[in-house]
Amino acid sequence: MDFIPYGLQWIDEEDIDEVVRVLKSDWITTGPKIKEFEDALSYYIGCRYCAAVNSGTSALDIAVQSLDLPQGSEIITTPFTFVATSNAIIYNGHKPIFVDICSDTFNINSDEIRKKITPRTKAIIYVDFAGHPCDIKEIKEIAREYDLYLIEDACHAIGAEYDHEKVGNFADLTIFSFHPVKHITTGEGGAVATNNEELYEKMLLLRSHGIDKNAFDRYGPDASWAYDMKYLGRNYRMTDFQAALGISQLKKLDFFIKKRMELVSMYNELIGDIEFIRLPCVKNNVRHAWHIYTVLLEGSIDRDEFFKHMRTSGIGVNVHYIPAYRHSYYIRNFDINRDDYPVAEDVFSRIITLPLYSRMGNDKLEYVCNSIKKYKK
Numbered sequence: 001m002d003f004i005p006y007g008l009q010w011i012d013e014e015d016i017d018e019v020v021r022v023l024k025s026d027w028i029t030t031g032p033k034i035k036e037f038e039d040a041l042s043y044y045i046g047c048r049y050c051a052a053v054n055s056g057t058s059a060l061d062i063a064v065q066s067l068d069l070p071q072g073s074e075i076i077t078t079p080f081t082f083v084a085t086s087n088a089i090i091y092n093g094h095k096p097i098f099v100d101i102c103s104d105t106f107n108i109n110s111d112e113i114r115k116k117i118t119p120r121t122k123a124i125i126y127v128d129f130a131g132h133p134c135d136i137k138e139i140k141e142i143a144r145e146y147d148l149y150l151i152e153d154a155c156h157a158i159g160a161e162y163d164h165e166k167v168g169n170f171a172d173l174t175i176f177s178f179h180p181v182k183h184i185t186t187g188e189g190g191a192v193a194t195n196n197e198e199l200y201e202k203m204l205l206l207r208s209h210g211i212d213k214n215a216f217d218r219y220g221p222d223a224s225w226a227y228d229m230k231y232l233g234r235n236y237r238m239t240d241f242q243a244a245l246g247i248s249q250l251k252k253l254d255f256f257i258k259k260r261m262e263l264v265s266m267y268n269e270l271i272g273d274i275e276f277i278r279l280p281c282v283k284n285n286v287r288h289a290w291h292i293y294t295v296l297l298e299g300s301i302d303r304d305e306f307f308k309h310m311r312t313s314g315i316g317v318n319v320h321y322i323p324a325y326r327h328s329y330y331i332r333n334f335d336i337n338r339d340d341y342p343v344a345e346d347v348f349s350r351i352i353t354l355p356l357y358s359r360m361g362n363d364k365l366e367y368v369c370n371s372i373k374k375y376k377k
Ligand SMILES: Cc1ncc(COP(=O)(O)O)c(C=O)c1O
Pocket: 055, 056, 057, 058, 081, 082, 084, 085, 127, 153, 155, 156, 176, 177, 178, 179, 188, 189, 190
Protein backbone atom coordinates (compact mmCIF):
# COMPACT_ATOMS: atom_id res chain seq x y z
CA MET A 1 0.00 0.00 0.00
CA ASP A 2 1.39 3.46 -0.94
CA PHE A 3 1.79 6.03 1.84
CA ILE A 4 -1.66 7.40 2.75
CA PRO A 5 -1.56 11.15 3.46
CA TYR A 6 -3.97 12.77 5.94
CA GLY A 7 -5.37 15.05 3.23
CA LEU A 8 -5.16 15.36 -0.55
CA GLN A 9 -6.73 17.38 -3.35
CA TRP A 10 -8.96 15.91 -6.05
CA ILE A 11 -8.23 17.59 -9.39
CA ASP A 12 -9.85 16.20 -12.54
CA GLU A 13 -9.50 16.86 -16.30
CA GLU A 14 -12.29 19.45 -16.21
CA ASP A 15 -10.34 21.46 -13.59
CA ILE A 16 -7.18 21.25 -15.68
CA ASP A 17 -8.99 22.38 -18.86
CA GLU A 18 -10.38 25.45 -17.04
CA VAL A 19 -6.92 26.42 -15.78
CA VAL A 20 -5.33 25.94 -19.21
CA ARG A 21 -8.04 28.07 -20.85
CA VAL A 22 -7.12 30.98 -18.59
CA LEU A 23 -3.40 30.44 -19.10
CA LYS A 24 -4.00 30.86 -22.84
CA SER A 25 -5.97 34.10 -22.32
CA ASP A 26 -4.69 37.69 -21.86
CA TRP A 27 -5.64 37.94 -18.17
CA ILE A 28 -3.83 35.56 -15.88
CA THR A 29 -4.15 37.81 -12.83
CA THR A 30 -6.54 40.64 -11.72
CA GLY A 31 -8.82 39.62 -14.60
CA PRO A 32 -12.47 38.58 -14.93
CA LYS A 33 -12.17 35.12 -13.35
CA ILE A 34 -11.65 36.58 -9.89
CA LYS A 35 -15.09 38.21 -9.76
CA GLU A 36 -16.64 35.12 -11.35
CA PHE A 37 -15.17 32.96 -8.57
CA GLU A 38 -16.22 35.43 -5.88
CA ASP A 39 -19.78 35.53 -7.25
CA ALA A 40 -19.95 31.72 -7.39
CA LEU A 41 -18.70 31.51 -3.78
CA SER A 42 -21.20 34.14 -2.59
CA TYR A 43 -23.99 32.26 -4.36
CA TYR A 44 -22.96 28.95 -2.76
CA ILE A 45 -22.75 30.46 0.72
CA GLY A 46 -25.80 32.64 0.30
CA CYS A 47 -23.96 35.79 1.41
CA ARG A 48 -23.66 39.15 -0.35
CA TYR A 49 -19.91 39.43 -0.93
CA CYS A 50 -16.71 37.42 -1.13
CA ALA A 51 -13.19 38.76 -1.62
CA ALA A 52 -10.70 36.19 -2.94
CA VAL A 53 -7.04 36.35 -1.91
CA ASN A 54 -3.90 34.23 -2.18
CA SER A 55 -4.29 32.26 1.09
CA GLY A 56 -6.46 31.77 4.15
CA THR A 57 -3.71 33.51 6.12
CA SER A 58 -3.97 36.62 3.91
CA ALA A 59 -7.75 36.50 4.26
CA LEU A 60 -7.41 36.52 8.07
CA ASP A 61 -4.90 39.37 7.88
CA ILE A 62 -7.06 41.70 5.76
CA ALA A 63 -10.14 40.76 7.78
CA VAL A 64 -8.49 41.96 10.99
CA GLN A 65 -6.97 45.00 9.23
CA SER A 66 -10.33 46.04 7.77
CA LEU A 67 -11.79 46.46 11.27
CA ASP A 68 -9.40 49.34 11.94
CA LEU A 69 -9.19 48.62 15.67
CA PRO A 70 -7.10 50.77 18.05
CA GLN A 71 -3.51 49.47 18.25
CA GLY A 72 -3.04 47.05 21.16
CA SER A 73 -6.66 45.85 21.14
CA GLU A 74 -7.33 42.44 22.63
CA ILE A 75 -8.86 39.83 20.36
CA ILE A 76 -10.20 36.65 21.91
CA THR A 77 -9.49 33.40 20.10
CA THR A 78 -8.90 29.69 20.51
CA PRO A 79 -5.45 28.22 21.01
CA PHE A 80 -6.55 24.99 19.36
CA THR A 81 -5.98 26.02 15.75
CA PHE A 82 -3.33 26.49 13.12
CA VAL A 83 -1.10 29.41 14.15
CA ALA A 84 -2.34 31.54 11.22
CA THR A 85 -5.47 32.38 13.23
CA SER A 86 -3.74 34.09 16.15
CA ASN A 87 -0.84 35.35 13.99
CA ALA A 88 -3.29 37.57 12.08
CA ILE A 89 -4.05 39.35 15.36
CA ILE A 90 -0.35 39.98 15.99
CA TYR A 91 0.41 41.14 12.40
CA ASN A 92 -2.06 43.94 13.02
CA GLY A 93 -0.55 45.12 16.31
CA HIS A 94 -3.13 43.49 18.56
CA LYS A 95 -2.94 40.95 21.36
CA PRO A 96 -4.36 37.41 21.13
CA ILE A 97 -6.23 36.37 24.27
CA PHE A 98 -6.65 32.61 24.35
CA VAL A 99 -9.74 30.94 25.78
CA ASP A 100 -9.86 27.21 26.55
CA ILE A 101 -11.82 24.78 24.39
CA CYS A 102 -14.81 22.47 24.86
CA SER A 103 -14.03 18.83 25.60
CA ASP A 104 -16.50 17.50 23.00
CA THR A 105 -16.11 19.58 19.80
CA PHE A 106 -12.68 21.10 20.68
CA ASN A 107 -14.10 24.49 19.66
CA ILE A 108 -13.68 27.62 21.79
CA ASN A 109 -15.67 27.33 25.01
CA SER A 110 -18.23 30.12 24.79
CA ASP A 111 -18.87 29.92 28.58
CA GLU A 112 -15.22 30.88 29.19
CA ILE A 113 -15.19 33.85 26.79
CA ARG A 114 -16.95 36.28 29.12
CA LYS A 115 -14.27 35.80 31.81
CA LYS A 116 -11.57 37.09 29.43
CA ILE A 117 -13.35 40.24 28.26
CA THR A 118 -11.77 43.57 29.29
CA PRO A 119 -12.37 47.17 28.11
CA ARG A 120 -9.64 46.54 25.48
CA THR A 121 -11.45 43.54 23.95
CA LYS A 122 -12.68 44.44 20.48
CA ALA A 123 -13.26 41.20 18.62
CA ILE A 124 -13.51 37.41 18.78
CA ILE A 125 -12.02 35.09 16.17
CA TYR A 126 -13.60 31.67 16.54
CA VAL A 127 -12.53 28.60 14.57
CA ASP A 128 -14.83 25.81 13.41
CA PHE A 129 -12.42 23.03 14.35
CA ALA A 130 -12.35 20.11 11.87
CA GLY A 131 -15.45 21.56 10.15
CA HIS A 132 -17.80 21.50 13.18
CA PRO A 133 -19.37 24.95 13.65
CA CYS A 134 -18.86 26.62 17.06
CA ASP A 135 -21.69 27.58 19.46
CA ILE A 136 -22.47 30.46 17.13
CA LYS A 137 -25.68 31.53 18.88
CA GLU A 138 -23.90 31.95 22.23
CA ILE A 139 -20.90 33.70 20.64
CA LYS A 140 -23.18 36.15 18.80
CA GLU A 141 -24.98 36.88 22.04
CA ILE A 142 -21.67 37.77 23.74
CA ALA A 143 -20.65 39.93 20.77
CA ARG A 144 -23.94 41.82 20.94
CA GLU A 145 -23.66 42.31 24.70
CA TYR A 146 -20.08 43.67 24.59
CA ASP A 147 -20.20 45.27 21.12
CA LEU A 148 -17.47 43.09 19.63
CA TYR A 149 -16.68 42.26 16.03
CA LEU A 150 -16.82 38.60 15.06
CA ILE A 151 -14.50 36.84 12.64
CA GLU A 152 -15.24 33.20 11.91
CA ASP A 153 -12.19 31.23 10.82
CA ALA A 154 -14.02 28.68 8.69
CA CYS A 155 -10.91 27.40 6.94
CA HIS A 156 -12.10 23.90 7.93
CA ALA A 157 -15.76 24.54 7.41
CA ILE A 158 -16.79 25.58 3.90
CA GLY A 159 -20.20 24.03 3.28
CA ALA A 160 -20.85 23.47 7.01
CA GLU A 161 -24.20 24.57 8.43
CA TYR A 162 -25.41 25.79 11.78
CA ASP A 163 -29.17 25.71 12.43
CA HIS A 164 -29.65 24.91 8.71
CA GLU A 165 -27.79 28.04 7.57
CA LYS A 166 -24.46 27.96 5.79
CA VAL A 167 -21.32 29.10 7.58
CA GLY A 168 -20.39 32.47 6.08
CA ASN A 169 -23.53 34.28 7.22
CA PHE A 170 -22.97 34.59 10.97
CA ALA A 171 -19.86 36.61 11.74
CA ASP A 172 -19.00 40.07 10.37
CA LEU A 173 -16.29 38.35 8.33
CA THR A 174 -15.80 34.65 7.57
CA ILE A 175 -12.54 33.17 6.36
CA PHE A 176 -12.00 30.25 3.98
CA SER A 177 -8.83 28.50 2.78
CA PHE A 178 -8.26 26.69 -0.49
CA HIS A 179 -5.06 24.90 0.44
CA PRO A 180 -4.85 21.41 -1.19
CA VAL A 181 -5.82 19.57 2.01
CA LYS A 182 -9.04 21.59 2.28
CA HIS A 183 -12.38 20.64 0.69
CA ILE A 184 -11.69 22.55 -2.52
CA THR A 185 -8.39 23.94 -3.70
CA THR A 186 -6.85 26.71 -5.77
CA GLY A 187 -3.29 25.53 -4.99
CA GLU A 188 -2.94 28.26 -2.40
CA GLY A 189 -5.87 30.59 -1.87
CA GLY A 190 -8.44 31.98 0.47
CA ALA A 191 -11.48 34.24 0.71
CA VAL A 192 -13.37 36.47 3.10
CA ALA A 193 -17.17 36.26 3.00
CA THR A 194 -19.28 39.09 4.40
CA ASN A 195 -22.64 40.80 4.25
CA ASN A 196 -21.02 44.13 5.16
CA GLU A 197 -20.53 46.29 2.05
CA GLU A 198 -18.14 48.75 3.68
CA LEU A 199 -15.76 46.06 4.98
CA TYR A 200 -15.95 44.26 1.64
CA GLU A 201 -15.00 47.38 -0.33
CA LYS A 202 -12.10 47.98 2.03
CA MET A 203 -10.80 44.43 1.71
CA LEU A 204 -10.76 44.71 -2.09
CA LEU A 205 -8.26 47.53 -1.63
CA LEU A 206 -6.31 45.92 1.20
CA ARG A 207 -5.55 42.83 -0.90
CA SER A 208 -3.87 44.99 -3.55
CA HIS A 209 -1.61 47.57 -1.86
CA GLY A 210 -4.56 49.64 -0.64
CA ILE A 211 -4.84 51.07 -4.16
CA ASP A 212 -8.30 52.15 -5.28
CA LYS A 213 -8.13 50.89 -8.90
CA ASN A 214 -6.84 47.53 -10.04
CA ALA A 215 -5.13 46.83 -13.39
CA PHE A 216 -8.40 45.73 -15.03
CA ASP A 217 -10.04 49.08 -14.17
CA ARG A 218 -7.09 51.00 -15.60
CA TYR A 219 -7.14 49.11 -18.92
CA GLY A 220 -8.67 50.19 -22.24
CA PRO A 221 -9.01 53.41 -24.27
CA ASP A 222 -11.24 55.32 -21.85
CA ALA A 223 -9.48 54.45 -18.59
CA SER A 224 -7.35 56.90 -16.68
CA TRP A 225 -3.81 56.20 -15.44
CA ALA A 226 -4.60 57.75 -12.05
CA TYR A 227 -5.00 55.84 -8.82
CA ASP A 228 -4.70 56.52 -5.12
CA MET A 229 -3.23 54.39 -2.33
CA LYS A 230 -5.76 54.78 0.47
CA TYR A 231 -4.53 52.16 2.97
CA LEU A 232 -1.29 50.32 3.70
CA GLY A 233 -2.29 47.19 1.81
CA ARG A 234 -0.20 44.31 0.47
CA ASN A 235 -0.12 42.10 -2.57
CA TYR A 236 -2.46 39.28 -1.54
CA ARG A 237 -4.00 38.83 -4.99
CA MET A 238 -5.20 35.49 -6.31
CA THR A 239 -4.39 34.73 -9.96
CA ASP A 240 -7.09 34.17 -12.59
CA PHE A 241 -5.95 30.61 -13.25
CA GLN A 242 -6.36 29.86 -9.54
CA ALA A 243 -9.83 31.42 -9.63
CA ALA A 244 -10.69 29.24 -12.67
CA LEU A 245 -9.64 26.18 -10.67
CA GLY A 246 -11.73 27.44 -7.75
CA ILE A 247 -14.85 27.86 -9.94
CA SER A 248 -14.46 24.35 -11.28
CA GLN A 249 -13.78 22.87 -7.83
CA LEU A 250 -16.69 24.70 -6.24
CA LYS A 251 -19.10 22.90 -8.58
CA LYS A 252 -17.99 19.66 -6.91
CA LEU A 253 -17.92 20.87 -3.31
CA ASP A 254 -21.16 19.20 -2.20
CA PHE A 255 -20.07 15.97 -3.85
CA PHE A 256 -16.71 16.21 -2.04
CA ILE A 257 -18.45 16.77 1.30
CA LYS A 258 -20.76 13.82 0.65
CA LYS A 259 -17.75 11.58 -0.06
CA ARG A 260 -16.12 12.77 3.18
CA MET A 261 -19.33 12.02 5.11
CA GLU A 262 -19.48 8.49 3.66
CA LEU A 263 -15.86 7.88 4.70
CA VAL A 264 -16.59 9.22 8.19
CA SER A 265 -19.55 6.81 8.54
CA MET A 266 -17.27 3.96 7.53
CA TYR A 267 -14.64 5.01 10.07
CA ASN A 268 -17.27 5.29 12.82
CA GLU A 269 -18.53 1.83 12.03
CA LEU A 270 -15.14 0.14 11.74
CA ILE A 271 -13.38 1.67 14.75
CA GLY A 272 -16.36 2.69 16.90
CA ASP A 273 -16.06 -0.34 19.14
CA ILE A 274 -12.31 -0.13 19.80
CA GLU A 275 -12.15 0.64 23.51
CA PHE A 276 -9.21 3.05 23.30
CA ILE A 277 -10.74 5.24 20.57
CA ARG A 278 -13.16 8.11 21.20
CA LEU A 279 -14.94 9.12 17.98
CA PRO A 280 -15.51 12.79 17.07
CA CYS A 281 -18.74 14.32 18.31
CA VAL A 282 -21.36 15.95 16.09
CA LYS A 283 -24.02 18.19 17.63
CA ASN A 284 -27.49 17.84 16.20
CA ASN A 285 -27.94 21.46 15.03
CA VAL A 286 -24.95 21.37 12.65
CA ARG A 287 -23.89 20.00 9.31
CA HIS A 288 -20.27 19.01 9.89
CA ALA A 289 -18.07 19.64 6.84
CA TRP A 290 -15.40 17.08 7.86
CA HIS A 291 -12.16 18.75 6.89
CA ILE A 292 -10.30 16.37 9.22
CA TYR A 293 -11.24 13.26 11.15
CA THR A 294 -9.70 13.33 14.61
CA VAL A 295 -10.05 10.75 17.37
CA LEU A 296 -9.04 10.88 21.02
CA LEU A 297 -6.94 8.06 22.44
CA GLU A 298 -8.28 6.88 25.77
CA GLY A 299 -6.86 4.85 28.63
CA SER A 300 -3.14 4.12 28.77
CA ILE A 301 -2.43 4.61 25.07
CA ASP A 302 0.65 6.74 24.42
CA ARG A 303 -0.26 9.01 21.49
CA ASP A 304 3.30 9.38 20.27
CA GLU A 305 3.89 5.62 20.21
CA PHE A 306 0.58 5.10 18.45
CA PHE A 307 1.56 7.83 15.98
CA LYS A 308 4.84 5.99 15.28
CA HIS A 309 3.03 2.68 14.79
CA MET A 310 0.70 4.27 12.23
CA ARG A 311 3.48 6.12 10.40
CA THR A 312 5.57 2.96 10.14
CA SER A 313 2.47 1.30 8.69
CA GLY A 314 2.59 3.93 5.92
CA ILE A 315 -0.28 6.05 7.24
CA GLY A 316 0.05 9.85 7.35
CA VAL A 317 -1.59 10.42 10.71
CA ASN A 318 -1.10 13.91 12.10
CA VAL A 319 -1.64 16.03 15.20
CA HIS A 320 -4.07 18.92 14.92
CA TYR A 321 -3.10 21.04 16.75
CA ILE A 322 -0.15 22.01 18.89
CA PRO A 323 -1.93 24.76 20.89
CA ALA A 324 -0.71 28.14 19.61
CA TYR A 325 0.55 29.22 23.06
CA ARG A 326 3.02 26.27 23.08
CA HIS A 327 5.07 27.66 20.19
CA SER A 328 8.33 29.33 21.20
CA TYR A 329 7.39 32.64 19.54
CA TYR A 330 4.29 32.86 21.73
CA ILE A 331 6.17 31.81 24.85
CA ARG A 332 8.79 34.53 24.19
CA ASN A 333 6.30 37.27 23.46
CA PHE A 334 3.29 36.62 25.68
CA ASP A 335 2.64 35.82 29.28
CA ILE A 336 1.50 32.22 28.85
CA ASN A 337 0.50 29.76 31.54
CA ARG A 338 -0.44 26.35 30.14
CA ASP A 339 -2.45 25.58 33.29
CA ASP A 340 -4.99 28.14 32.08
CA TYR A 341 -5.95 25.73 29.27
CA PRO A 342 -6.55 22.32 30.92
CA VAL A 343 -8.88 21.05 28.20
CA ALA A 344 -6.63 22.10 25.29
CA GLU A 345 -3.66 20.50 27.10
CA ASP A 346 -5.50 17.24 27.69
CA VAL A 347 -6.90 17.05 24.15
CA PHE A 348 -3.52 17.95 22.63
CA SER A 349 -1.86 15.05 24.47
CA ARG A 350 -4.38 12.48 23.19
CA ILE A 351 -5.62 13.62 19.78
CA ILE A 352 -4.66 12.13 16.45
CA THR A 353 -5.87 12.88 12.91
CA LEU A 354 -6.62 9.92 10.66
CA PRO A 355 -6.45 10.28 6.85
CA LEU A 356 -9.57 11.75 5.24
CA TYR A 357 -9.94 13.14 1.73
CA SER A 358 -12.72 12.90 -0.80
CA ARG A 359 -10.99 10.55 -3.23
CA MET A 360 -9.69 8.23 -0.52
CA GLY A 361 -10.65 4.68 -1.52
CA ASN A 362 -12.48 2.32 0.85
CA ASP A 363 -9.50 -0.07 0.67
CA LYS A 364 -7.26 2.62 2.13
CA LEU A 365 -9.73 3.39 4.89
CA GLU A 366 -10.02 -0.31 5.76
CA TYR A 367 -6.23 -0.55 5.83
CA VAL A 368 -6.09 2.39 8.29
CA CYS A 369 -8.72 0.77 10.53
CA ASN A 370 -6.96 -2.64 10.45
CA SER A 371 -3.66 -0.94 11.36
CA ILE A 372 -5.37 0.67 14.38
CA LYS A 373 -6.71 -2.72 15.46
CA LYS A 374 -3.22 -4.24 15.19
CA TYR A 375 -1.79 -1.72 17.66
CA LYS A 376 -0.45 -3.52 20.70
CA LYS A 377 -0.60 -1.58 23.93
C1 LIG B 1 -7.94 27.07 11.03
C2 LIG B 1 -7.02 27.60 9.97
N1 LIG B 1 -6.91 28.92 9.82
C3 LIG B 1 -6.11 29.45 8.86
C4 LIG B 1 -5.37 28.65 8.02
C5 LIG B 1 -4.48 29.27 7.00
O1 LIG B 1 -4.89 28.97 5.70
P1 LIG B 1 -3.84 28.97 4.50
O2 LIG B 1 -3.00 27.74 4.62
O3 LIG B 1 -4.72 28.96 3.27
O4 LIG B 1 -3.05 30.22 4.60
C6 LIG B 1 -5.46 27.26 8.15
C7 LIG B 1 -4.68 26.39 7.26
O5 LIG B 1 -4.40 25.25 7.49
C8 LIG B 1 -6.30 26.71 9.14
O6 LIG B 1 -6.40 25.40 9.31
